[in-house]
Each structure stands twice: as structure tokens, then as C-alpha cells.
Amino acid sequence: MSHDNYAVFRECLSSTIVARSEENKPSKTPRRRHKTKHVSIPPASTPERADPEELAEFIDFLASESFAFLPESLQSLSYAAIQHDPHLANTYNTDTPLDRGTLDTLTSPIPVEITDSLTVYGIISSPDNLPDFLSPVLSEYISSVTAAPPVWIQTRAEACEICERDWIPLSYHHLIPRGVHAKVRKKGWHDEWMLNSVAWLCRACHSFVHRMASNEELAREWFTIERILEREDVKDWARWVGRVRWKAR
Known part of the structure; x- marks a missing residue:
């Protein structure tokens, strides 16, 4: 499972569920209650908005269970993947x-517990609506x-991506x-x-990176900031240099 892709999927699912929750929010007009007969209202429909922590747990459950049953090719989908696989590019064509x-x-492989949960909480009206909901x-x-990746030169960070000095x-x-x-x-x-x-x-971290490996090694092995940050020598360097501070004039 790609953790980065899972995070994207969870966010996409979350935005849809939050929107559906707003659509299904009860009216603010008070209900007229019978004076002698108690009317039981399901807890989920009582508040105007669901409790944020409970909603977050509900979304985590749905996302983790659903994502795990998607095809591996979809779980690991990326810009690079569709550049090298015409079938993937055609199947997951964003233009259509x-x-x-x-x-x-x-x-179809998604467990029935997911459709049951979505139905019970009023997100979908019946299990048959799952494909339309997930579309x-x-x-x-x-x-x-x-x-496609951004224009790299325009991705300026607020802090050094190694030592985090801002x-x-x-x-x-x-x-x-x-x-x-x-x-x-x-x-x-x-x-x-x-x-x-x-x-x-x-500048200090930039110089360190060029000291730690040759240009060819950087190109072959250390071509992402994530890979560089996995190195123990980089972690040790970052901890040390991050404490090097001086007063502004």
C-alpha cells in the first residue's frame, strides 16, 4: 500500500462524506413532540453536525477498509506509472x-460492512448506490x-528541507x-x-549533500529528498546543524 496515495484517497473520501453529511443535516425547525408519547430519535441525527472526532474515526474506518480492497495498480497509481503503461493510462484517463x-x-470487492455502514449513517440510500457514491x-x-509534477523551480519551501531552519x-x-x-x-x-x-x-545542507555522495551516486540513489532523509548520516547532520543559530544583526 502506498501511504501517500492512501492519504490522498482518505482526503477525497472525507470531502465527499462531509459534503453528504451537510446535505443530510436535519432542519433547524424544531419538531413538534407528542405530549404523552416519547419519540426516540437516533443519536446520529440529533446534532446539526456530527461530532468531529467521531466523524474522523468513521472516515478512517471507511478509508482503510475500502482502499485495501482496491486493485494494487490503483493503490500505487502515479504520474510515472501511467507514463509507462498505456493500459493504465487508458483505464484511468482523467479526461473521461x-x-x-x-x-x-x-x-465489487469492497466488504459489505462498508456499504452497511454508509447505509446506516444515511450517506447512501442502499448498498446498490455504492458505485455512484465512490465515483x-x-x-x-x-x-x-x-x-504532472509542478514546475520544480516554483516549489520553494519555507524552510530547509533537511535541517528545517526557516x-x-x-x-x-x-x-x-x-x-x-x-x-x-x-x-x-x-x-x-x-x-x-x-x-x-x-547552504550548509546543500554543501553536505554534495560531500556525502558523487553526482552519479546522487542521480542513481539519492534523487528524492525522502531518500536523502532516510540516511543516518543525514539525520545526525540535521540534528546537529539545526542547533547552529546566531543572532540577526
């Missing part, structure tokens, strides 16, 4: 809505995870050093769209 056959195929969720998810000047580090771009292309190490990816680093 998911057809009913694809929706049924994607949603915008899946469309938004697919669109998000297959979006009061010091930053420069951009080419994660795939420009001096080896020709070799990267020849060897096919990375797609063309990745060549200008950058990380925003303070």
Missing part, C-alpha cells in the same frame, strides 16, 4: 469519467495522484545533478520529467 463497468469492477471519490483520487537563506539543489543529465538519459535511469526536480536547502 469512469465507466459503469470499471466502477462495478473496482467496488467522484475515485475520480478525484485518480486525478490527484496522476497529476530563518536562513535557501538555494535549490538539483536532486539529479545537471552535470550527469546526459548519462541519466543514456542509461535510462529516470524519466525526462524528473530531471529538473529540486530540493530547497540552506
Whole structure:
């Protein structure tokens, strides 16, 4: 399971459930109650809005159970994946809505506990509505995870992406050093769209990265900030340099 993709799916599901909850919110007009007969109102329909913590737990349950039953190709879908697999690109084409056959195929393995929960809480009117309910969720998810990368030079961070100091000047580090771009292309190490990816680093961390590995090693092994941050020497460096501070003049 891709944790990043799961987080995107959960957010897409959350926005849809929150919107449905608002649509199904009871009217503010007080109900007239019978003077002698007690009328029981289900707890979920009593407040104008659901308790935020309970709603968050409900969404976590739905997201984790649903995502686990989606095809692996959909769980790990990415911009890079659709560049290399025409079938994936055609199946999850963001220019056209998911057809009913694809929706049924994607949603049929989802456990009945999910449809029962959605029905009990009034999110869907019957289990048969699950594909229609998940259609915008899946469309938004697919669109998000297959979006082309941003113009890297315009992704400036507020703080150094290694030491996290936010009061010091930053420069951009080419994660795939420009001096080896020709070799990267020849060897096919990375797609063309990745060549200008950058990380925003303070000068001290920028120099450290270039000391820790050669340009070729950076291009082959340490071509994302996430990979760099996994190194123990980088973690030790970040803890130390993050404490190096001086007073502004």
C-alpha cells in the first residue's frame, strides 16, 4: 500500500462524506413532540453536525477498509506509472469519467460492512448506490495522484528541507545533478520529467549533500529528498546543524 496515495484517497473520501453529511443535516425547525408519547430519535441525527472526532474515526474506518480492497495498480497509481503503461493510462484517463463497468469492477470487492455502514449513517440510500457514491471519490483520487509534477523551480519551501531552519537563506539543489543529465538519459535511469526536480536547502545542507555522495551516486540513489532523509548520516547532520543559530544583526 502506498501511504501517500492512501492519504490522498482518505482526503477525497472525507470531502465527499462531509459534503453528504451537510446535505443530510436535519432542519433547524424544531419538531413538534407528542405530549404523552416519547419519540426516540437516533443519536446520529440529533446534532446539526456530527461530532468531529467521531466523524474522523468513521472516515478512517471507511478509508482503510475500502482502499485495501482496491486493485494494487490503483493503490500505487502515479504520474510515472501511467507514463509507462498505456493500459493504465487508458483505464484511468482523467479526461473521461469512469465507466459503469470499471466502477462495478473496482467496488465489487469492497466488504459489505462498508456499504452497511454508509447505509446506516444515511450517506447512501442502499448498498446498490455504492458505485455512484465512490465515483467522484475515485475520480478525484485518480486525478490527484496522476497529476504532472509542478514546475520544480516554483516549489520553494519555507524552510530547509533537511535541517528545517526557516530563518536562513535557501538555494535549490538539483536532486539529479545537471552535470550527469546526459548519462541519466543514456542509461535510462529516470524519466525526462524528473530531471529538473529540486530540493530547497540552506547552504550548509546543500554543501553536505554534495560531500556525502558523487553526482552519479546522487542521480542513481539519492534523487528524492525522502531518500536523502532516510540516511543516518543525514539525520545526525540535521540534528546537529539545526542547533547552529546566531543572532540577526
